[in-house]
Amino acid sequence: MHPPGTADRPTIEFWFEFGSTYSYLTAMRIEDCARAAGVTVVWRPFLLGPIFRSFGWDSSPFVLQGAKGRYMWRDMEREAARLGLAFQRPSAFPRIALLPMRVATLGAAEPWIGEFCRRVMRQNWVEDREIDNDGAVRDALDGLVPDAGQVIAAALNPANKLRLRANTEEAQARGLFGAPSFFVGDELFWGNDRLSAAIAFALGRS
Protein backbone atom coordinates (compact mmCIF):
# COMPACT_ATOMS: atom_id res chain seq x y z
CA MET A 1 0.00 0.00 0.00
CA HIS A 2 2.93 2.38 0.46
CA PRO A 3 3.97 4.35 -2.61
CA PRO A 4 7.74 3.94 -3.19
CA GLY A 5 9.91 5.99 -0.87
CA THR A 6 7.19 6.79 1.67
CA ALA A 7 7.25 3.61 3.71
CA ASP A 8 7.74 5.35 7.05
CA ARG A 9 5.47 8.30 6.37
CA PRO A 10 1.96 8.12 7.87
CA THR A 11 -0.52 6.95 5.25
CA ILE A 12 -4.28 7.17 4.87
CA GLU A 13 -6.32 5.16 2.36
CA PHE A 14 -9.14 7.18 0.82
CA TRP A 15 -11.95 4.93 -0.48
CA PHE A 16 -14.28 6.84 -2.77
CA GLU A 17 -16.83 6.80 -5.59
CA PHE A 18 -17.47 9.58 -8.11
CA GLY A 19 -21.21 8.98 -7.65
CA SER A 20 -21.08 9.53 -3.87
CA THR A 21 -22.12 12.97 -2.63
CA TYR A 22 -19.98 13.14 0.48
CA SER A 23 -17.00 11.67 -1.39
CA TYR A 24 -17.03 14.93 -3.35
CA LEU A 25 -16.53 17.00 -0.19
CA THR A 26 -13.53 14.87 0.76
CA ALA A 27 -11.94 14.45 -2.67
CA MET A 28 -11.67 18.21 -3.18
CA ARG A 29 -9.59 18.79 -0.06
CA ILE A 30 -7.97 15.56 1.14
CA GLU A 31 -4.61 16.20 -0.56
CA ASP A 32 -4.35 19.68 0.95
CA CYS A 33 -5.38 18.46 4.41
CA ALA A 34 -3.04 15.47 4.30
CA ARG A 35 -0.11 17.49 2.93
CA ALA A 36 -0.51 20.06 5.72
CA ALA A 37 -0.39 17.22 8.26
CA GLY A 38 2.50 15.35 6.62
CA VAL A 39 0.33 12.36 5.71
CA THR A 40 0.35 10.49 2.37
CA VAL A 41 -2.97 9.77 0.64
CA VAL A 42 -3.53 6.47 -1.16
CA TRP A 43 -6.49 6.80 -3.53
CA ARG A 44 -8.71 3.68 -3.42
CA PRO A 45 -11.53 3.79 -6.00
CA PHE A 46 -14.31 1.23 -5.51
CA LEU A 47 -17.94 0.75 -6.57
CA LEU A 48 -20.73 1.43 -4.09
CA GLY A 49 -23.38 -0.39 -6.16
CA PRO A 50 -22.28 -3.94 -5.28
CA ILE A 51 -21.94 -2.98 -1.60
CA PHE A 52 -25.48 -1.57 -1.54
CA ARG A 53 -26.83 -4.61 -3.42
CA SER A 54 -25.27 -6.87 -0.76
CA PHE A 55 -27.56 -5.09 1.76
CA GLY A 56 -30.56 -5.85 -0.49
CA TRP A 57 -30.77 -2.27 -1.79
CA ASP A 58 -31.20 -1.54 -5.48
CA SER A 59 -30.12 2.10 -5.21
CA SER A 60 -28.56 4.64 -2.86
CA PRO A 61 -30.14 4.96 0.60
CA PHE A 62 -30.60 8.63 -0.33
CA VAL A 63 -32.97 7.49 -3.08
CA LEU A 64 -34.64 4.69 -1.12
CA GLN A 65 -35.33 6.79 2.00
CA GLY A 66 -37.11 9.96 0.93
CA ALA A 67 -36.65 11.94 4.15
CA LYS A 68 -32.95 11.09 4.37
CA GLY A 69 -32.45 11.99 0.72
CA ARG A 70 -34.15 15.38 1.07
CA TYR A 71 -32.05 16.11 4.15
CA MET A 72 -28.84 15.06 2.41
CA TRP A 73 -29.21 17.62 -0.39
CA ARG A 74 -29.72 20.44 2.09
CA ASP A 75 -26.82 19.19 4.22
CA MET A 76 -24.58 19.02 1.12
CA GLU A 77 -25.38 22.66 0.31
CA ARG A 78 -24.55 23.74 3.85
CA GLU A 79 -21.40 21.62 4.13
CA ALA A 80 -20.07 22.65 0.70
CA ALA A 81 -20.58 26.30 1.68
CA ARG A 82 -18.86 25.75 5.03
CA LEU A 83 -15.88 24.13 3.27
CA GLY A 84 -15.75 26.81 0.56
CA LEU A 85 -16.61 24.36 -2.24
CA ALA A 86 -18.88 25.04 -5.21
CA PHE A 87 -21.89 22.72 -5.37
CA GLN A 88 -24.87 22.28 -7.62
CA ARG A 89 -27.36 19.49 -7.03
CA PRO A 90 -27.00 17.22 -10.10
CA SER A 91 -30.05 16.51 -12.25
CA ALA A 92 -29.17 12.78 -12.14
CA PHE A 93 -28.35 10.85 -8.96
CA PRO A 94 -26.61 8.58 -8.39
CA ARG A 95 -24.69 9.14 -11.59
CA ILE A 96 -23.08 6.13 -13.26
CA ALA A 97 -19.31 6.56 -13.13
CA LEU A 98 -17.87 3.30 -14.44
CA LEU A 99 -15.42 4.70 -17.02
CA PRO A 100 -13.88 7.39 -14.78
CA MET A 101 -13.75 4.87 -11.91
CA ARG A 102 -11.78 2.54 -14.17
CA VAL A 103 -9.39 5.34 -15.11
CA ALA A 104 -8.97 6.20 -11.40
CA THR A 105 -8.22 2.52 -10.76
CA LEU A 106 -5.55 2.54 -13.45
CA GLY A 107 -4.01 5.79 -12.25
CA ALA A 108 -4.42 5.36 -8.48
CA ALA A 109 -0.68 5.58 -7.84
CA GLU A 110 0.08 8.15 -10.57
CA PRO A 111 0.94 11.76 -9.77
CA TRP A 112 -2.14 12.93 -11.70
CA ILE A 113 -4.71 10.96 -9.68
CA GLY A 114 -5.71 13.80 -7.34
CA GLU A 115 -6.27 16.38 -10.06
CA PHE A 116 -8.08 13.85 -12.26
CA CYS A 117 -10.47 12.93 -9.44
CA ARG A 118 -11.15 16.55 -8.55
CA ARG A 119 -12.00 17.29 -12.20
CA VAL A 120 -14.41 14.36 -12.49
CA MET A 121 -16.01 15.34 -9.18
CA ARG A 122 -16.42 18.92 -10.44
CA GLN A 123 -18.08 17.64 -13.64
CA ASN A 124 -20.65 15.72 -11.58
CA TRP A 125 -21.23 18.02 -8.59
CA VAL A 126 -20.63 21.48 -10.00
CA GLU A 127 -21.19 21.29 -13.77
CA ASP A 128 -24.04 18.74 -13.62
CA ARG A 129 -22.40 16.82 -16.45
CA GLU A 130 -22.65 13.12 -17.30
CA ILE A 131 -19.27 11.55 -16.48
CA ASP A 132 -19.53 7.99 -17.78
CA ASN A 133 -18.35 8.78 -21.30
CA ASP A 134 -15.22 9.26 -23.37
CA GLY A 135 -15.58 13.04 -23.79
CA ALA A 136 -15.90 13.82 -20.08
CA VAL A 137 -12.99 11.54 -19.16
CA ARG A 138 -10.78 13.03 -21.91
CA ASP A 139 -11.52 16.50 -20.57
CA ALA A 140 -10.61 15.35 -17.07
CA LEU A 141 -7.31 13.88 -18.31
CA ASP A 142 -6.45 16.89 -20.48
CA GLY A 143 -2.89 18.06 -19.86
CA LEU A 144 -2.33 15.46 -17.12
CA VAL A 145 -1.20 12.60 -19.40
CA PRO A 146 0.51 12.65 -22.80
CA ASP A 147 -2.21 10.56 -24.49
CA ALA A 148 -5.72 10.44 -22.96
CA GLY A 149 -6.90 7.91 -25.57
CA GLN A 150 -4.17 5.50 -24.57
CA VAL A 151 -5.03 5.85 -20.85
CA ILE A 152 -8.72 5.20 -21.58
CA ALA A 153 -7.85 2.15 -23.67
CA ALA A 154 -5.68 0.78 -20.85
CA ALA A 155 -8.49 1.47 -18.35
CA LEU A 156 -10.80 -0.69 -20.48
CA ASN A 157 -8.33 -3.56 -20.43
CA PRO A 158 -9.87 -6.65 -18.75
CA ALA A 159 -7.11 -6.78 -16.14
CA ASN A 160 -7.89 -3.22 -15.03
CA LYS A 161 -11.63 -3.90 -14.96
CA LEU A 162 -10.91 -6.85 -12.69
CA ARG A 163 -8.77 -4.66 -10.47
CA LEU A 164 -11.70 -2.33 -9.82
CA ARG A 165 -13.85 -5.33 -9.01
CA ALA A 166 -11.13 -6.65 -6.68
CA ASN A 167 -10.98 -3.25 -4.94
CA THR A 168 -14.72 -3.45 -4.32
CA GLU A 169 -14.41 -6.99 -2.94
CA GLU A 170 -11.53 -5.89 -0.71
CA ALA A 171 -13.63 -2.99 0.57
CA GLN A 172 -16.45 -5.34 1.50
CA ALA A 173 -14.13 -7.90 3.08
CA ARG A 174 -12.58 -5.20 5.27
CA GLY A 175 -15.98 -4.07 6.60
CA LEU A 176 -16.50 -0.98 4.48
CA PHE A 177 -20.18 -0.11 3.97
CA GLY A 178 -20.29 3.42 2.51
CA ALA A 179 -18.27 6.24 1.01
CA PRO A 180 -16.17 8.12 1.62
CA SER A 181 -14.27 5.84 3.98
CA PHE A 182 -10.72 5.91 5.27
CA PHE A 183 -8.45 3.13 6.43
CA VAL A 184 -5.39 3.78 8.56
CA GLY A 185 -4.00 0.26 8.79
CA ASP A 186 -7.10 -1.72 9.80
CA GLU A 187 -8.78 1.24 11.50
CA LEU A 188 -11.90 2.28 9.58
CA PHE A 189 -13.37 5.78 9.49
CA TRP A 190 -16.59 6.54 7.63
CA GLY A 191 -17.77 9.82 6.18
CA ASN A 192 -16.41 13.20 5.22
CA ASP A 193 -16.97 14.20 8.86
CA ARG A 194 -14.20 11.79 9.92
CA LEU A 195 -11.41 13.04 7.63
CA SER A 196 -9.63 14.96 10.36
CA ALA A 197 -10.03 12.10 12.88
CA ALA A 198 -8.51 9.68 10.35
CA ILE A 199 -5.57 12.00 9.70
CA ALA A 200 -5.04 12.47 13.46
CA PHE A 201 -5.10 8.68 13.90
CA ALA A 202 -2.52 8.25 11.13
CA LEU A 203 -0.24 10.76 12.85
CA GLY A 204 -0.74 9.15 16.26
CA ARG A 205 0.39 5.73 15.13
CA SER A 206 3.32 6.86 12.97
Place this chain on the structure above:
Amino acid sequence: MHPPGTADRPTIEFWFEFGSTYSYLTAMRIEDCARAAGVTVVWRPFLLGPIFRSFGWDSSPFVLQGAKGRYMWRDMEREAARLGLAFQRPSAFPRIALLPMRVATLGAAEPWIGEFCRRVMRQNWVEDREIDNDGAVRDALDGLVPDAGQVIAAALNPANKLRLRANTEEAQARGLFGAPSFFVGDELFWGNDRLSAAIAFALGRS
Protein backbone atom coordinates in the same frame (compact mmCIF):
# COMPACT_ATOMS: atom_id res chain seq x y z
CA MET B 1 -41.70 26.18 21.59
CA HIS B 2 -40.07 29.05 23.51
CA PRO B 3 -39.81 28.62 27.27
CA PRO B 4 -41.26 31.68 28.99
CA GLY B 5 -39.04 34.74 28.94
CA THR B 6 -36.65 33.51 26.26
CA ALA B 7 -38.67 34.40 23.18
CA ASP B 8 -35.92 36.45 21.56
CA ARG B 9 -33.03 34.20 22.57
CA PRO B 10 -31.78 31.80 19.88
CA THR B 11 -33.27 28.35 20.41
CA ILE B 12 -32.34 24.85 19.29
CA GLU B 13 -34.65 21.83 19.50
CA PHE B 14 -32.80 18.66 20.51
CA TRP B 15 -34.66 15.53 19.34
CA PHE B 16 -33.35 12.43 21.08
CA GLU B 17 -33.94 8.86 22.26
CA PHE B 18 -32.33 7.19 25.27
CA GLY B 19 -31.81 4.09 23.12
CA SER B 20 -29.81 5.98 20.46
CA THR B 21 -26.03 5.72 20.68
CA TYR B 22 -25.11 9.06 19.17
CA SER B 23 -27.89 10.80 21.16
CA TYR B 24 -25.78 9.94 24.21
CA LEU B 25 -22.79 11.89 22.89
CA THR B 26 -25.00 14.94 22.37
CA ALA B 27 -27.12 14.73 25.52
CA MET B 28 -24.07 14.81 27.77
CA ARG B 29 -22.78 18.13 26.43
CA ILE B 30 -25.56 20.06 24.63
CA GLU B 31 -26.47 22.23 27.62
CA ASP B 32 -22.84 23.26 28.17
CA CYS B 33 -22.28 23.94 24.45
CA ALA B 34 -25.53 25.87 24.09
CA ARG B 35 -24.99 27.88 27.29
CA ALA B 36 -21.50 28.88 26.15
CA ALA B 37 -23.01 30.10 22.86
CA GLY B 38 -25.99 31.85 24.46
CA VAL B 39 -28.51 29.44 22.91
CA THR B 40 -31.52 27.87 24.67
CA VAL B 41 -32.05 24.10 24.36
CA VAL B 42 -35.56 22.68 23.99
CA TRP B 43 -35.52 18.94 24.82
CA ARG B 44 -37.71 16.97 22.38
CA PRO B 45 -37.99 13.28 23.31
CA PHE B 46 -39.39 11.01 20.61
CA LEU B 47 -39.41 7.30 19.76
CA LEU B 48 -37.15 6.00 17.01
CA GLY B 49 -38.96 2.65 16.70
CA PRO B 50 -42.03 3.95 14.82
CA ILE B 51 -39.75 5.99 12.50
CA PHE B 52 -37.67 2.92 11.67
CA ARG B 53 -40.79 0.79 11.18
CA SER B 54 -42.08 3.37 8.68
CA PHE B 55 -38.95 2.55 6.61
CA GLY B 56 -39.82 -1.15 6.80
CA TRP B 57 -37.13 -1.87 9.42
CA ASP B 58 -37.89 -3.98 12.48
CA SER B 59 -34.80 -2.80 14.40
CA SER B 60 -31.97 -0.28 14.38
CA PRO B 61 -29.94 -0.07 11.15
CA PHE B 62 -26.94 -0.83 13.40
CA VAL B 63 -28.51 -4.22 14.08
CA LEU B 64 -29.81 -4.84 10.56
CA GLN B 65 -26.53 -3.94 8.80
CA GLY B 66 -23.75 -5.93 10.42
CA ALA B 67 -20.80 -3.99 9.00
CA LYS B 68 -22.32 -0.64 9.92
CA GLY B 69 -23.11 -1.87 13.42
CA ARG B 70 -19.57 -3.14 14.04
CA TYR B 71 -18.19 0.16 12.81
CA MET B 72 -20.57 2.18 14.99
CA TRP B 73 -19.34 0.58 18.23
CA ARG B 74 -15.74 1.37 17.39
CA ASP B 75 -16.67 4.89 16.30
CA MET B 76 -18.59 5.42 19.56
CA GLU B 77 -15.50 4.41 21.57
CA ARG B 78 -13.33 6.84 19.63
CA GLU B 79 -15.81 9.71 19.68
CA ALA B 80 -16.60 9.30 23.39
CA ALA B 81 -12.86 9.40 24.12
CA ARG B 82 -12.41 12.47 21.92
CA LEU B 83 -15.25 14.24 23.76
CA GLY B 84 -14.00 13.14 27.19
CA LEU B 85 -17.07 11.01 27.92
CA ALA B 86 -17.15 7.63 29.64
CA PHE B 87 -18.56 4.85 27.47
CA GLN B 88 -19.16 1.14 27.81
CA ARG B 89 -20.82 -0.85 25.08
CA PRO B 90 -24.14 -2.01 26.56
CA SER B 91 -24.92 -5.73 26.69
CA ALA B 92 -28.39 -4.98 25.22
CA PHE B 93 -29.00 -2.81 22.14
CA PRO B 94 -31.19 -1.06 21.34
CA ARG B 95 -32.43 -0.83 24.91
CA ILE B 96 -36.17 -0.25 25.45
CA ALA B 97 -36.60 3.15 27.07
CA LEU B 98 -40.35 3.74 27.15
CA LEU B 99 -40.72 4.73 30.83
CA PRO B 100 -37.81 7.20 30.95
CA MET B 101 -38.92 8.59 27.57
CA ARG B 102 -42.35 9.22 29.06
CA VAL B 103 -40.81 10.97 32.06
CA ALA B 104 -38.68 13.08 29.72
CA THR B 105 -41.83 13.97 27.80
CA LEU B 106 -43.53 15.06 31.02
CA GLY B 107 -40.52 17.05 32.19
CA ALA B 108 -39.29 18.44 28.87
CA ALA B 109 -39.72 22.06 29.98
CA GLU B 110 -38.73 21.52 33.63
CA PRO B 111 -35.41 22.72 35.03
CA TRP B 112 -34.42 19.12 35.86
CA ILE B 113 -34.76 17.76 32.31
CA GLY B 114 -31.05 18.03 31.39
CA GLU B 115 -29.73 16.32 34.50
CA PHE B 116 -32.45 13.64 34.33
CA CYS B 117 -31.55 12.83 30.72
CA ARG B 118 -27.83 12.71 31.45
CA ARG B 119 -28.44 10.28 34.31
CA VAL B 120 -30.58 7.95 32.19
CA MET B 121 -28.00 8.11 29.41
CA ARG B 122 -25.25 7.23 31.89
CA GLN B 123 -27.28 4.24 33.14
CA ASN B 124 -27.56 2.90 29.59
CA TRP B 125 -24.18 3.84 28.06
CA VAL B 126 -21.81 3.76 31.04
CA GLU B 127 -23.36 1.50 33.69
CA ASP B 128 -24.92 -1.01 31.24
CA ARG B 129 -28.14 -0.90 33.22
CA GLU B 130 -31.70 -1.61 32.08
CA ILE B 131 -33.55 1.72 32.04
CA ASP B 132 -37.16 0.81 31.30
CA ASN B 133 -38.17 0.23 34.91
CA ASP B 134 -39.30 2.05 38.02
CA GLY B 135 -36.05 1.63 39.98
CA ALA B 136 -33.79 3.08 37.30
CA VAL B 137 -36.12 6.03 36.69
CA ARG B 138 -36.43 6.72 40.43
CA ASP B 139 -32.63 6.79 40.70
CA ALA B 140 -32.46 9.19 37.78
CA LEU B 141 -35.04 11.50 39.40
CA ASP B 142 -33.47 11.32 42.86
CA GLY B 143 -33.00 14.78 44.34
CA LEU B 144 -34.34 16.49 41.23
CA VAL B 145 -38.03 16.37 42.13
CA PRO B 146 -39.79 16.30 45.50
CA ASP B 147 -41.68 13.05 44.75
CA ALA B 148 -40.34 10.66 42.11
CA GLY B 149 -43.35 8.34 42.48
CA GLN B 150 -45.72 11.17 41.66
CA VAL B 151 -43.70 12.14 38.57
CA ILE B 152 -43.70 8.54 37.35
CA ALA B 153 -47.45 8.25 37.92
CA ALA B 154 -48.01 11.46 35.95
CA ALA B 155 -45.75 10.16 33.17
CA LEU B 156 -47.97 7.08 32.90
CA ASN B 157 -51.08 9.21 32.52
CA PRO B 158 -52.77 8.55 29.15
CA ALA B 159 -52.49 12.22 28.15
CA ASN B 160 -48.70 12.12 28.62
CA LYS B 161 -48.38 8.84 26.72
CA LEU B 162 -50.27 10.46 23.86
CA ARG B 163 -47.93 13.45 24.00
CA LEU B 164 -44.89 11.23 23.39
CA ARG B 165 -46.73 9.63 20.48
CA ALA B 166 -47.59 13.09 19.14
CA ASN B 167 -43.93 14.11 19.43
CA THR B 168 -42.97 11.10 17.33
CA GLU B 169 -45.61 11.94 14.73
CA GLU B 170 -44.42 15.55 14.65
CA ALA B 171 -40.84 14.34 14.15
CA GLN B 172 -41.89 12.23 11.19
CA ALA B 173 -44.08 14.98 9.69
CA ARG B 174 -41.16 17.43 9.85
CA GLY B 175 -38.82 15.08 7.96
CA LEU B 176 -36.82 13.69 10.85
CA PHE B 177 -35.39 10.22 10.17
CA GLY B 178 -32.83 9.51 12.92
CA ALA B 179 -31.40 10.66 16.23
CA PRO B 180 -30.00 12.85 17.49
CA SER B 181 -31.50 15.58 15.32
CA PHE B 182 -31.77 19.32 15.77
CA PHE B 183 -34.29 21.80 14.48
CA VAL B 184 -33.58 25.51 14.35
CA GLY B 185 -36.91 26.80 13.09
CA ASP B 186 -37.54 24.50 10.12
CA GLU B 187 -33.84 23.85 9.49
CA LEU B 188 -32.96 20.22 10.23
CA PHE B 189 -29.55 18.94 11.33
CA TRP B 190 -28.88 15.25 11.84
CA GLY B 191 -26.28 13.62 14.03
CA ASN B 192 -24.00 14.44 16.93
CA ASP B 193 -21.52 15.67 14.30
CA ARG B 194 -23.88 18.55 13.44
CA LEU B 195 -24.36 19.99 16.96
CA SER B 196 -21.97 22.88 16.43
CA ALA B 197 -23.39 23.63 12.95
CA ALA B 198 -26.90 23.73 14.42
CA ILE B 199 -25.81 26.08 17.22
CA ALA B 200 -24.01 28.31 14.68
CA PHE B 201 -27.17 28.37 12.54
CA ALA B 202 -29.28 29.35 15.58
CA LEU B 203 -26.89 32.23 16.31
CA GLY B 204 -26.83 33.35 12.69
CA ARG B 205 -30.59 33.74 12.44
CA SER B 206 -31.16 35.35 15.83
